Amino acid sequence: MCTVSTSKKSVPTDRYHHGDLRRALVDEALVLLAESGDGGFSLRELARRVGVTANASYRHFANKDALLQALASEGFRRLSAAQRDVEALAADEEKLLAGGRSYLRFAHANPALFRLMFSVIPPHRRGDELSEASQAAFETLRQAVARGWSGGEPDPDSVTRAALRAWALVHGLGQLLLDGQLDWLEEDPLGLAEAVLADTV
């Protein structure tokens, strides 16, 4: 009676049709998101592709919003991981710029997921998993700003303000980029966005 119970719910296998339907739904939804370019995919289409009935997903997610939150959480985790990887390789003074570049590349490579993370589910509707993932992502940014601090005493409020300014610039570039707003200005929109970022930071 003191063997396997690491937590309350010791679900034995939780697999049936695809081994793990919940994971299959999340994985396939990320593919659908990448394919559709914009933000639209239907629960029914997702179920069809995974090979189950339309309402089978309700055994694993309360509703469509809960599934979207799981996807957005995964997005924030991937974004944070990309930031950390890239900053680990960069010199101290270039960590912030490198982080900004990876933010832009993430937005460019995952437009629908990016929109899901920031625009579809506002912070006041985020559940625990998503709150945690998104706050960790902002912390990554804040630390990059604090590390590159060149003034005197880095009091927390100034750092937050500076982080917000850096975030706004890179977020605006990313949003303009993935909305196609930079397409008519030059041949390589991503390159243009990175150039504007490098000019400023």
Added chain:
Amino acid sequence: MCTVSTSKKSVPTDRYHHGDLRRALVDEALVLLAESGDGGFSLRELARRVGVTANASYRHFANKDALLQALASEGFRRLSAAQRDVEALAADEEKLLAGGRSYLRFAHANPALFRLMFSVIPPHRRGDELSEASQAAFETLRQAVARGWSGGEPDPDSVTRAALRAWALVHGLGQLLLDGQLDWLEEDPLGLAEAVLADTV
């Protein structure tokens, strides 16, 4: 036979149910957009509110996208007008900052319309009316940047680059603002966004 024909189509009144159904649809859609906060409203709900059948709108718009384009065009016209009004009242060195502030206030006051203008209909899908309205809006920004030019020769490319940087910052702040991303940082998100803008410009 040479009296009234100012153009090919000399529609006598083009009014029936509400005087002018096309205008009634646009006006009520703007109200629905303002009410819903986010971006979702249905053609059927709009028709219900205006007092016509679901498909009556197809006499005036090819499809839902065409209606959305008309709304987005109206949005760009209002944004440009607000910019011009505000810049006319400001001193030369403050025109750019004043324009940026009005951009932020527009985003804050019209979140769904703002999203419609920039994110829902990408530039490559814009029709003539919308293309013209949006390009005029960017021209307003570019001119504000050119007027505030402090360096030497203002060659067009440098001005475009600087305009893009200013646009990205203000657009990023606006997007973070209307996505509720600034809500947990302070009591007044709009004030915070304006403060960051004033710090930078």
Added chain:
DNA sequence: ACCTGAACACCGTTCAAGT
């Protein structure tokens, strides 16, 4: 415990009428 089948109240859009 996990999934299916049938149903409900919605969509956008089309087509054949009505006035």
Added chain:
DNA sequence: ACCTGAACACCGTTCAAGT
């Protein structure tokens, strides 16, 4: 010329089963 009524192929979601 402008609008209605009925229909089609979709949605998200729920409820009563099936194994």
